[in-house]
Every structure is written in C-alpha cells, then in structure tokens.
Amino acid sequence: MMKWFKKKPKEQSHTIDLSDNTYSDIRELVDNAKESADFIHYPQKTVHHHIYISYYKAMIDGELLHRDLLPYLIHSKDFKNIKDLKDILPIESVTITNDIKEIQNKLLRGFIVVQLGEYDEECAVIRAENFATNRPVSVSEIEFSVIGPKEAFIENLDSNLYLIRRRLPVPELRFKEVVIGKFSKTRVIIAYLDGVAEKENLNTVMQRIKDIELEVIPDSSYLEQIISDNTKSVFPQLITTERPDRVVAMLNYGQIAILSEGSPQALLGPTGISEYFASPEDYYLSWLLGSLFRFIRFISVIFSTFATPLYVAVLTYHYQMIPKDLLAPLISSRVNIPFPPILEVLFLELTIELLREAGARLPTKVGQTLGIVGGIVIGQASVEAGLTSNILLIIVSLSALASFTTPIYKMANTIRILRFPFIFFAALWGGVGIVLAMSFILVHLLRLESLGRPYLQPIYPPRLLDMTDTIFRLPYNRLLKRPISLGTNLPSKDKVKEMRKKKDIDE
Amino acid sequence: MKKKYRLCILFLIFILAGCVPKEIIDEVQLIHAIGFDKKPDESIQGTITYPVFNMDGNVRVETLTAVSHTSRFIRSKLNTQSPKTLTTGQLRVVLFNDRFAEKGIIEIVNSLYRDPNVGNRLFLTVVNGSTNELLTKKYTASALPSMYLADLLDQNIKSENLPKTNLHVFLYSYYGEGMDPFLPIVKTHKKSIQLEGIALFNKDKYVGKLNHRQSFAFKVLLDGSKSGNYEVEVKKEKRKGHAVIRNIKGTTTYDIKKVNGVPQFNIKMKILGEIHEYPHWLNLEQPANIALIEKTLKKQLQDEAQGIVKKFQKLKVDPLGLGDQVRRREKGWDYQVFKKQYPSMKIKVSTEVDVVETGVIE
Numbered sequence: 094m095m096k097w098f099k100k101k102p103k104e105q106s107h108t109i110d111l112s113d114n115t116y117s118d119i120r121e122l123v124d125n126a127k128e129s130a131d132f133i134h135y136p137q138k139t140v141h142h143h144i145y146i147s148y149y150k151a152m153i154d155g156e157l158l159h160r161d162l163l164p165y166l167i168h169s170k171d172f173k174n175i176k177d178l179k180d181i182l183p184i185e186s187v188t189i190t191n192d193i194k195e196i197q198n199k200l201l202r203g204f205i206v207v208q209l210g211e212y213d214e215e216c217a218v219i220r221a222e223n224f225a226t227n228r229p230v231s232v233s234e235i236e237f238s239v240i241g242p243k244e245a246f247i248e249n250l251d252s253n254l255y256l257i258r259r260r261l262p263v264p265e266l267r268f269k270e271v272v273i274g275k276f277s278k279t280r281v282i283i284a285y286l287d288g289v290a291e292k293e294n295l296n297t298v299m300q301r302i303k304d305i306e307l308e309v310i311p312d313s314s315y316l317e318q319i320i321s322d323n324t325k326s327v328f329p330q331l332i333t334t335e336r337p338d339r340v341v342a343m344l345n346y347g348q349i350a351i352l353s354e355g356s357p358q359a360l361l362g363p364t365g366i367s368e369y370f371a372s373p374e375d376y377y378l379s380w381l382l383g384s385l386f387r388f389i390r391f392i393s394v395i396f397s398t399f400a401t402p403l404y405v406a407v408l409t410y411h412y413q414m415i416p417k418d419l420l421a422p423l424i425s426s427r428v429n430i431p432f433p434p435i436l437e438v439l440f441l442e443l444t445i446e447l448l449r450e451a452g453a454r455l456p457t458k459v460g461q462t463l464g465i466v467g468g469i470v471i472g473q474a475s476v477e478a479g480l481t482s483n484i485l486l487i488i489v490s491l492s493a494l495a496s497f498t499t500p501i502y503k504m505a506n507t508i509r510i511l512r513f514p515f516i517f518f519a520a521l522w523g524g525v526g527i528v529l530a531m532s533f534i535l536v537h538l539l540r541l542e543s544l545g546r547p548y549l550q551p552i553y554p555p556r557l558l559d560m561t562d563t564i565f566r567l568p569y570n571r572l573l574k575r576p577i578s579l580g581t582n583l584p585s586k587d588k589v590k591e592m593r594k595k596k597d598i599d600e
Numbered sequence: 601m602k603k604k605y606r607l608c609i610l611f612l613i614f615i616l617a618g619c620v621p622k623e624i625i626d627e628v629q630l631i632h633a634i635g636f637d638k639k640p641d642e643s644i645q646g647t648i649t650y651p652v653f654n655m656d657g658n659v660r661v662e663t664l665t666a667v668s669h670t671s672r673f674i675r676s677k678l679n680t681q682s683p684k685t686l687t688t689g690q691l692r693v694v695l696f697n698d699r700f701a702e703k704g705i706i707e708i709v710n711s712l713y714r715d716p717n718v719g720n721r722l723f724l725t726v727v728n729g730s731t732n733e734l735l736t737k738k739y740t741a742s743a744l745p746s747m748y749l750a751d752l753l754d755q756n757i758k759s760e761n762l763p764k765t766n767l768h769v770f771l772y773s774y775y776g777e778g779m780d781p782f783l784p785i786v787k788t789h790k791k792s793i794q795l796e797g798i799a800l801f802n803k804d805k806y807v808g809k810l811n812h813r814q815s816f817a818f819k820v821l822l823d824g825s826k827s828g829n830y831e832v833e834v835k836k837e838k839r840k841g842h843a844v845i846r847n848i849k850g851t852t853t854y855d856i857k858k859v860n861g862v863p864q865f866n867i868k869m870k871i872l873g874e875i876h877e878y879p880h881w882l883n884l885e886q887p888a889n890i891a892l893i894e895k896t897l898k899k900q901l902q903d904e905a906q907g908i909v910k911k912f913q914k915l916k917v918d919p920l921g922l923g924d925q926v927r928r929r930e931k932g933w934d935y936q937v938f939k940k941q942y943p944s945m946k947i948k949v950s951t952e953v954d955v956v957e958t959g960v961i962e
Contacts, residue, residue: 412625413689413717417747420630420690425653427626434624522620 120212122197123147136211139167145208152203153221157184162205162219175209178217186220198278227252233335235502240377245335250280250354256337257284261344265289271302277309281316284340284350291347291579294363297544298349313356320351322542327510329503330543332361332368339373347579349544363544365551365578367563369504370394375566384565391564393495397508400492401438402515402527404485408434410523426482434485435520441481441489442516444471446509449493550578623689626653629682630690632746635731636671636708638700643667646674647732648686649746661744663736671708689717692750694724695731698785701799701806706774709804713771720768723753726799726806728787740791749793753784756795761815761828763798774804777935778923785809800917808915810908817905820850820869821920821949832897834879836889841879843893848872848956854925863926863938865947869905873897874957884958898953905949913943922947 116122126132126147134147144166148158161183166172169181179187190196191214200206203222208215230252233245246253254268269283283298301320310316314333321330331351334340335358340350343361351360370390375383407414408423415423430437448467452460468490476483492512499505511534518526541548551559559576561567635647645667652660666677679686694712696705705724712718727734735745742748756762762784773781783806785799797811798818810818819825828847833840855866875884875893882889912918916939923942927933 408625409622410620412623412628412630412687413719415625415690417690417692417750420651421653421657421659424626425655425657425659428653428655430626433622521614 116193116197118212119193119196119208119214119216122193122200123212126200137163137166139172140170141173142209145211145213146205147200147208148205148221149200149203152201152223153205154203154223154225157221158205162221166207175207175213175215175217178207178219182219184219184221188218189215190218191215201278224249230256236334236336236339236373236500238372238374238377241373242336242338244337246337246352246357246359248355248357250282250352253337253352253357253359254282254284257340257344257350260337260341261286266344269299271299273302273305273307274310275306275308277307277311279310280354281310282352284344284352286344286347289345289347289575290349294347294349294544294546294579298351298362302351310353311355313351313353313358313360316351316353317360320544322544323540326537326541327507328366328538328541328548329369329501329507330362330364330541330548332364332501333358333503334361334501335359336373342373342376346575363542363546363579364548365543365546365563366538366548367552369501370499371562371566372500380566380568384567387566388564390498390500393498394508397492397495398512398515399527400488400495401442401485401512402519402530404488405434405438405516406519406523406527409520423482423484426484429479430482431479433520435516437481437485438489438516441475441485442512444475445489445493449509546578551576623685623687627684628687628689629684631686631688632690632744633693633695633735633749634671634691635695635697635727635735636700636705637697637731638703639667643669644671644674644700645732646671646678647735648675648678649735649744650686651744651746659743661746665732671711687717688712688715691718691722693746693753694722695727695734695749695786696725696806697727697729697731698799698806701726701783701801704804705806706804709767709770709774713767718767720766722767723750723765724767724770724783725749725753726783726785728785728796734786734788734793737788738791739793745793749786752786752793752795756784759827760795761812761819762795763815763819763822763825773919773921774801776921776924778918778925778927778933778938779921780917780919782919798919800912800915800919802915802917807917808911810911814904814908816847817869817901818908818919820847820871821852821867821905821908824849824851826850829876830873830897830901832893832900834882834893834896836882836892839879839881841882843878843882843896844876845871845873845893845897845953845955846876848874854922856926856929859946862941862945865922865925865945867905867909867947867949869901869949869951871897871901871951871953872956873953875955875959890955890958894953894955898951901953902949902951905951909947909949913945913947916943918942 116125123134127134129149131150132147133150134145136143137146165181165183171177172181176189179189196206196216196218199218205219205221207217207219227249228247230244230247232243244256246256258266265287267285267287271281271283272278273281281302283295283302285295298320302316305316305319307315307319317329317331317333318324323330332343340359340361344350348361348363351362371387372390375387378386408427432440444467448464451467452463455463472486472490475481476486496505496508499508515527515530518530520526522529538549539553547554550556551563556576556578558573559578561572562576566572629650631648631650633649637645637647639645645665647663647665649661649663652662654660664678664681666674666681668674668677675686694708696708709724712722713720737745739745739748742751753762753765757764763782765782765784770781770783773779780803781801783799783801785796786793787796788794795812797809798815799806800808800810813831816828816830819828825847826849828850829844830847831842831844834843849872851870853868855868857864857866875890878884878893882893884890909920912920923935923938926938
C-alpha cells in the first residue's frame with residue numbers, strides 16, 4: 094500500500110568532476126586551454142630569450158599588460174632568469190612557481206603566465222585582473238530610503254567588502270573566505286565583528302557554508318536557501334539586503350553577514366521576525382516617527398493577511414456580525430454577483446497577483462502602464478460586469494498596497510502568499526478556519542529557527558530588554574547596544590540605568 | 601509510513617469537512633423586525649419585515665404575515681412565502697401588541713434568547729395598537745420601519761428619558777429575584793412612530809405604563825442618568841410659565857431601614873441640571889429666580905417620583921428593583937415575604953436639585 098508515496102531511488106549523476114580535474118603537466122594545460130578562443134599563448138622576443146606569454150584575454154587588464162608588463166619584459170637587460178622578474182616588474186604580485194594547480198587557478202582568474210620556453214615547467218604568474226567591466230556602486234533600488242546612505246552593493250565582491258570595511262575600520266572586522274562551487278569557484282565571505290558576534294553562530298554559519306555542494310552559485314540567494322534551518326518554510330530565515338549601512342548596523346549587533354562573489358546582496362543572520370519589518374529609515378528618523386511608521390507597517394501586514402479572509406468568512410458564515418449601517422453597501426454591491434464570496438475573492442486576488450508578476454517581469458516603463466491598465470481598467474470593468482463587488486475591490490487593492498510596505502522583498506513575497514491559505518480556511522470554516530490557520534502559522538513560527546536561534550524572539554522567548562527595538566524603536570539612550578537574544582551578555586541593571594541617563598550636551 | 605497516514609487523514613478532513621452550513625449574506629433574507637399580535641381567537645399573528653437591497657444602494661422594505669400558535673412555526677409558515685431563507689441574525693426589534701403582552705411574552709422571549717443567531721442587544725417593545733399596522737405603514741423618516749424604530753429607541757436611551765433596555769436587560773430583571781422587567785411602549789402617530797413611555801411588567805405580563813414625563817423620574821430612580829428633559833410649571837406673583845430643565849447628572853441613593861421586619865425605603869434623588877428654556881419675565885441673572893426654579897422642580901419631581909412609586913406598589917410590580925436593593929444588604933432574604941410586604945411598604949422619595957448651568961447668558 095501507498096507505494097506511490099515512496100521515493101524513487103536517486104539517479105546517480107554522471108557529470109565529470111571538473112573541480113579536481115587539474116592537468117598533470119604544463120603542456121597538457123596549455124594545449125587544452127588553447128581550445129578556447131579567448132586564450133592567448135604566444136612567443137615574444139626579449140633581450141636574452143624567446144619567452145612565452147599566456148593569458149585569457151577577457152580576464153586581464155590589457156592596459157596593464159601593455160604599459161606595465163611588456164616594456165619591462167622586452168627591454169630589460171637584467172631579465173636573464175625567470176626569477177629576475179620579481180625584481181624587474183613594477184607589480185607586487187609576481188610569483189614564481191611550478192605548481193600546476195596554482196598556475197591553472199590563477200590563469201583562470203585573470204593572471205598572466207610568463208615562461209621561458211613554450212612548455213617550461215617554471216612559470217611567473219603575474220596579477221593583471223580586469224576591473225573595468227564592473228558596474229559602479231549605484232543607488233539602492235529594492236530597499237530605497239529617502240533619508241540615509243543610498244549606496245548599494247554591486248556584483249563585485251571586493252568593492253562590497255570595501256563598502257563595509259570603510260564603515261568599520263577596525264581590525265576586529267573579520268572577513269573569512271570560503272571558496273565553494275565545483276565549477277564556479279565562488280568566493281564567499283563570512284563577515285563578523287570579532288568579540289561581538291557569538292562564536293556559536295559563527296561556527297554554525299562556517300560549517301553550513303563549507304558543507305555546500307553545488308556546482309555553480311549564481312547568487313547569494315542560493316546560499317540562503319541551502320543554509321536555512323527549515324527549507325520547507327515560506328518565511329525567509331536570513332535577511333537579504335543590498336544596503337551596506339544595514340549590514341554594518343547588524344554586524345555591530347552581533348549578526349553575521351555572508352557575501353558572495355557576483356551577488357549584489359548580502360545575507361544577515363541570525364534574525365528574528367520583527368527585523369524583516371524594520372526599515373533603515375526607522376533609525377534615521379526621530380524615534381517617535383520611526384516607531385509610528387514601523388507600527389503602521391505591522392498593522393498593514395496584519396491587514397494585508399487578514400482583510401480578504403475576513404471578508405470571505407463574514408460574508409459566507411457570519412452575517413450576524415455586520416453592523417446595520419454596513420449591511421446596505423455590502424449587500425447592494427453583491428446583489429448582481431453570481432459567485433460565492435470565495436470565488437469572487439480568488440478571482441480578484443489572482444488578478445492582482447497576475448498584475449504584480451507581469452509588472453515585475455516587464456521593463457520599468459511598460460510595467461507602469463501595465464499597473465494603471467490593470468488596476469483601473471480591469472478593476473472597474475469587473476465591477477461593472479458584475480464579477481466582483483466594489484467593496485471587495487477596495488479591500489483587495491488596499492491589502493495589495495499594504496503588502497508592499499514590508500522593506501525586505503523576500504518577506505513581502507511571503508506576506509503576499511500567506512493570505513491564500515487563510516482564504517481557503519475561511520471559505521471552509523469561516524472565522525474558526527481563520528483561527529485554525531493562524532494556529533498553524535503560529536506553531537510553525539514558534540518552531541522556526543534562524544541559524545539555530547528562535548525566529549520569534551524577542552517576542553517568544555520573551556526578552557523584555559530587546560523589545561525596545563521590536564514593534565517600537567525607543568530613543569537611542571533607551572536602546573541596548575546590542576540585542577541579548579543574539580547571545581551577547583546581559584547588561585547589569587546599573588549599566589541600563591546609566592544608559593538611560595540623559596547626557597548633558599553642555600558638559 | 602505513519603506520517604503518510606496522518607497526511608492522508610488530514611487530507612480527508614479537508615475534503616470531507618464541507619458540511620458547515622453556508623449563509624451567504626446576499627442569499628438569505630435578513631429579518632429586521634418581528635411583530636406579534638394576538639388575534640381574537642387567541643392565535644398569534646406574526647409580521648416580519650426584511651429589507652430588499654437594490655444594486656444602486658436603495659432599500660425597499662417587504663413585509664410578510666402568517667398566523668399560527670408558536671413563533672417558530674410562524675417563521676416556518678413565513679418561509680413558505682419567502683424567496684430566500686429567513687434568518688434572524690440581523691434581527692433588531694421584536695414588537696408585541698398590548699393585548700399580546702398582557703397575556704405574557706416569555707415563550708417568545710425564551711425562544712429568542714436560545715437562538716444563537718440573535719444578539720443580546722435586540723430591542724423588545726410593546727406596541728399600543730397593532731404591530732402589523734406599525735410595521736406595514738410607510739414612514740417619511742426612514743424607508744425601513746425596523747431601522748427607524750431601532751434608531752428611535754437607541755437615540756432615546758442615549759439622550760432622552762428612556763432607561764437602558766434590551767433583550768439582556770429584560771432577561772436579567774425577569775430572572776433576577778426582587779425585580780420586574782419593563783419595556784418601552786410605542787404607537788403609530790400619523791406618519792411617524794412615537795415613544796409613549798414605559799410599559800411595566802409583572803413577571804412577563806404587561807400590567808401598566810408610565811408616560812414620557814414620568815419616565816424621566818423613573819430613569820433617574822432606576823440607575824441614575826445623564827440625560828433627559830423635564831418640564832416644570834413656574835409661578836411667581838400671579839404670573840405663570842413653564843421652564844425646561846435638562847438633566848446633566850442624576851444620582852439616586854437608597855437608604856433601607858428595617859422596622860419590625862418590614863423594610864422602609866428612603867430614596868434620595870439628586871439632580872444636577874441646566875435650565876434650557878424659561879419664561880421671559882424671569883430674570884435668571886438674579887440667583888433668587890434660579891432658586892425658585894430649583895425649588896419648584898424639587899417639589900414637582902418629588903411628587904412625580906412619589907407618585908410612580910405608589911403606582912408600582914398598587915400594581916405590585918417592582919421595576920426599580922427595590923427587592924434587589926434589600927437583597928444586596930441582607931442575608932437570608934426571602935423574595936416571597938418581600939412580595940407580600942411590598943404593596944404596603946413605606947417608601948419615601950426626597951429630591952435635591954442643583955442648577956449648575958443656565959446656558960450662555962451671563
């Protein structure tokens with residue numbers, strides 16, 4: 094019985110293990126590399142020798158080759174032995190080696206290899222990477238804020254590291270490098286503040302990152318999904334951010350950042366659920382405004398998740414609870430609609446999802462017109478055609494709007510999806526169904542962990558001192574320097590008192 | 601394997617649990633008001649009104665009538681005339697005609713409060729005349745007589761002389777020892793509905809009523825109040841006129857003494873009021889004139905209150921809950937003994953009036 098549930102045995106993969114496929118000698122390496130069109134391997138006459146220069150054309154900085162390399166190679170009279178290159182060339186990174194593995198790796202990363210003979214074992218490996226094709230650091234678009242820094246990470250790891258290091262010029266800022274990906278050889282940096290970040294968290298991250306077995310890592314989102322504690326959850330367990338200021342603030346809190354080569358997004362963890370609704374602007378505005386806007390964001394998340402399920406539940410099962418003044422607009426808007434509330438809601442919700450998805454796939458300018466066409470024309474037309482009630486149209490568009498307020502894009506997507514199970518439960522069992530679905534979600538959230546730390550903290554397990562920066566953000570003299578839920582030591586009562594004292598500016 | 605079974609069961613729960621009855625709002629008929637009339641042959645005539653909403657937002661009222669012996673069967677008979685299922689979830693007002701109320705209303709009230717769809721804030725009302733006529737008449741004030749009546753009662757509770765009343769209050773005083781329920785009483789008046797006063801009940805039987813003027817004193821006596829208007833006749837040096845006092849805060853304290861096993865009541869009413877309207881020849885800038893109005897009001901209100909208490913004793917009803925006042929202060933209180941003593945009890949009402957405002961004149 095239930096054979097259909099049983100998993101089929103995994104098929105063995107037949108891909109070649111490229112990562113360990115180093116060539117045995119230089120001849121084989123050069124011959125194989127020549128198969129690629131962008132590999133250059135040519136003889137060059139110098140004062141004393143015929144040398145061979147080889148490189149991948151696209152990977153190196155041509156100007157550096159012509160200006161800083163070739164003149165010295167060709168005209169230098171001191172160039173007698175390959176080891177002399179170290180002294181002749183005005184480049185700091187020149188290595189003389191016959192380690193075939195190292196040569197191969199560096200060649201592929203934009204180094205130039207110089208040999209005395211065509212297949213000479215001893216090579217000089219000179220650094221000449223090409224940085225010109227990098228996109229400049231630009232304005233953050235996904236997590237936009239009006240006040241505060243606008244810089245966003247780019248696809249180049251080193252400039253991302255620069256953006257962080259520039260804001261934290263202390264030796265305690267550590268970047269641990271791990272290279273993962275059988276084919277892609279992606280550099281992954283685990284950044285943390287030594288002495289602030291908890292060792293346990295760091296070990297968890299290091300161990301999980303090192304265990305990754307992927308061939309190619311196109312983006313840090315791959316890492317996020319693989320190292321997440323619960324991969325079946327709809328909730329993101331690590332914050333994905335493109336803002337260096339956010340990363341720096343969180344590093345200071347004791348979180349750990351993960352950056353990967355080629356990805357303009359950093360991962361932050363361990364996180365609690367409330368952090369996904371915190372925008373950097375909450376901290377840049379005065380605490381009253383910041384708290385208020387954050388509170389509005391929480392309300393809008395609740396509204397966005399529960400508005401349409403409540404509509405379904407009330408109109409299908411609980412007509413008793415409608416206030417008498419609301420009866421007339423509700424009923425008269427539904428008089429001509431042939432569907433039960435659940436179909437009506439699904440129709441409109443799916444339309445909105447469709448618009449969003451189409452808008453996200455299209456170029457910005459087309460996307461805007463699409464939004465207008467979809468929002469106004471389809472909405473109005475479906476009300477006039479008697480497919481949906483106009484009250485529902487208002488509710489659905491408001492809840493769509495509300496779901497956009499979440500600053501972290503991945504969380505916004507979760508909120509977007511979350512309402513559908515609620516709608517189905519509401520259609521099945523009304524208000525009881527909503528409570529039931531809420532219980533499922535709560536149990537799931539209670540069990541969820543982010544890098545081994547509870548996801549719901551500081552709400553559960555309650556950490557009262559951390560609450561100062563959860564639903565509200567209190568002024569900075571009331572805030573703890575860093576949350577205790579991340580494993581940092583609990584401050585003494587005296588210290589808390591001291592912290593709350595208003596420091597006189599005139600002193 | 602066990603997990604798979606569990607998943608299967610969960611799945612079955614989902615597909616087999618579609619048995620919760622649906623009551624989609626536009627597919628049921630929402631009864632707004634029910635009226636009960638006693639026919640000469642002792643059968644009950646039930647009249648319901650329900651709103652019909654049009655797409656343009658306009659509302660039309662529809663009424664249905666059926667005759668039977670029980671309220672539930674009336675509803676069943678009404679369903680035979682209705683295009684959609686009749687539901688009581690939005691019921692706002694239940695009306696009893698005076699002849700019906702004299703015979704007792706508890707059977708219907710009982711059936712109402714056991715219906716989970718019916719809210720506790722439902723209004724019960726006695727109608728002086730036919731409920732059928734009241735519910736089928738066209739009114740200019742509102743398209744729906746039911747909403748008109750419900751709003752009217754609500755409004756009068758908030759700002760006028762009607763004490764708080766609804767299904768819950770009725771049941772509380774019906775089942776509570778040492779008190780009797782009361783309900784508002786209304787009648788049709790040309791093109792409007794008019795609140796006549798308060799219908800007094802002995803248990804569930806309608807036995808007498810207070811008019812609008814008397815209900816002012818009743819409301820203050822009952823639970824204190826912060827609303828209501830009272831008109832007094834002022835006399836000064838052969839000149840006569842009328843003044844209206846608005847109640848700002850009325851409080852009542854009950855003093856109970858027991859003499860030979862019989863409780864004696866000393867009820868103190870205190871009213872902070874505002875003079876709303878007064879005869880033009882009376883100069884309110886003179887404190888003596890304000891004192892005159894205070895004195896007159898004190899006298900008249902005292903007579904009024906004393907009068908309604910006498911009336912309660914004569915009718916053997918206790919809507920003020922005097923029995924309950926004794927019960928609160930006494931151990932081993934016996935309701936039956938109290939009932940016997942009630943008509944001959946000494947109950948004294950004294951009033952105190954303080955005019956604190958006279959409007960913008962100074």
